[in-house]
Amino acid sequence: MSEDIVITAVDLVLAGQDPPPERPQATGAALGPFRIETICDPAEPAGAQRSRHTPLSARLRASLDALASRAGLSAEALAGPATGIVSGSCYGTSLVHDGHRQLRAAGPRGLDAVGFAQATHNYPVSACAIELGLKGPCAAVAGSRLAGMQALLCAFDWLRERRCDRVLVAAYEDIRGAVADHVAVSRPDAGVVREAMVTLCLETAAAAQARGIVPLARLRSMTVLPPAAGQSEAxxxxxxxxxLVDLARALSLRVPAGAEVVAIAHDDERGGVIAKLSPWSAQGEIAA
Amino acid sequence: MTRQIVVTGLGVVHRDAASVPEFLDWLLPGGGLPGVPRHMDTSAFRAGRAYAVEPAGVRKRLAGRLAQTGAAPVSEIEADCAGHGLLAAAEALASAGLGRASRAGCGCSLATTSGGLMDRFQDAVDDEDGTAEDFGDTVLPGAASAILARSFGLNGPVASFSCACASSSVAIGFALSRIRHGDAQVMVAGGSDRMRPADFAGFNALRAMDRDSCRPFSADRRGMVIGDGAAMLVLEAEDHARARGAQVLGRIVDIGLSLDAHHITHPNPDGLARAMREALDRAGLDPEAIGYVNCHGTGTPVNDKVEAEALAEVFRDPERRPVISSTKGATGHLLGSAGAIEALITVLVLREGLVPAMATTGDPIDTGFPMPGNAGPRRVAARYAMSNSLGFGGINSSIIFATAD
Incomplete structure (x- = not known):
């Protein structure tokens, strides 16, 4: 068991589901034959955190707080080089893309120093790492439908290479501004394109055991597939x-012990990534 | 036993060099100074000089180079998006002796900062010129990796990383893991990036750019000078390379990765020191084994001070310290490609036994480490060398390379 790599908690927020109380549901802008649904963010964090966070990094931070609580991770346990963090996103952080329009509108001084520092695809994970004191490995995968699963693959690599004891894995989309324009132009047949924020805690079974946490599932393997055309559109x-949305949903189904959970992401040009998991026991449950 | 990974191919695109031999000849005496970009108006920015690769020159060279390497042609938009990376990868694959037939199963792990053509897409949307639909997925940050994979027939793992100025090193680390874990025998790894007006605006707003030149580790340093381009390394399982008779140019031993957890733009010596120590531990090396360190060395007052502190923390014995240098005074800061071009330079330093001159460093600070002067390259006899990268957000990486033998 000590060599096993396990998932101990998952947090899943999807646009169009479970709207926060006392707030109207997110935009759901109708754009042609499909629609984009965005997550309705909770109120901005107060005080010192307010200036540091962008809407996306605040959303990630809220998800990580929920994740840490479910995984039984105290602030002290999270902080330090034993914990890494990685994100995956197709478009990355929308602020990166919006800088160009800001410049067009406001001229060469249209970007301020803080705004530019926040305009990196790794800003959400870095901002959260600073607040949580995470000092392990970090990466931001960006640029394809595989990004979330490749983030999970990075985390799997780091754990089996013994770089750290746990990795907080995040996958999200941030469909605002220029990104929303591109989604609208390029995916007219996609039905509904929805924002998501998924986080999961991947760690060594030994680390989970040391806290007395029963894992949700064991991550048995991850496989990279070659490109294959003709995959059906979701x-x-x-x-x-x-x-990772599929993975989180599957784990929430209370799959019986002995069964296998398979999550796949595919991209026509980049192939696919498959994760195979075994539920740890019937006791695990995900609040999704 | 950990699988041994070797470097069998190198490729580079820079303002002043279109191939690795050209680049080496230009770099060793100290490279060149930045100039005013001709394809982009930077006159409104306080600091507007750069190492800008002419897009027209890239387009001109691309068709012939792709045909020579058996790569599929790309559209004009794809060339604008990934031209630097395509040229560098073509050279790297050719130098590795990997023709189209032998590239099946090879993967591609690339880096960028704000890659893709989202800026041009927005112009098309805002100007309503009817071309917005033409951009397709070239808008995505990871577009270059997909374009390279399709053009060169790389159907192994394909991924793209955007971790600010540490992007390339993280991409190289991912490639290393793909080979070690058996997902691929060969990976093309590196960075392909291009400057945008937003980069000038942002770095100027941060007061991180020097108007004239980048002067790493110099008392009169005032900041960085940005540039665009690409660098690619072909990483390969040693048994695979030996079996096909490939020339081994060097070895990639391991990588250390860490976070500062300190500040978004202000580095902390502890984080980089941990990355270096992790790389050394994983490589099973004492600090004294390292003969050369290619520093991140942006030439900003803060970066160079912090980096020297981190180095002193790891390389404690003042009598047995490696030669250090920053090559950003010669090449500029190539953003997402910075870690890749510096990894390539590190391999070249090990092969040539020469550290490029730091021509712009006229008044070197006392780092406590030997450094090359500004007049010519410095000889170094090193078996192992290290390449360090730092990114906004406090991401650190340290890669250790070794000589081929």
């Missing part, structure tokens, strides 16, 4: 978060 599209 009617419900989460872009770079697709694979």
């Amino acid at each position: 009617v419900e599209e989460f872009l770079g978060a697709s694979g």
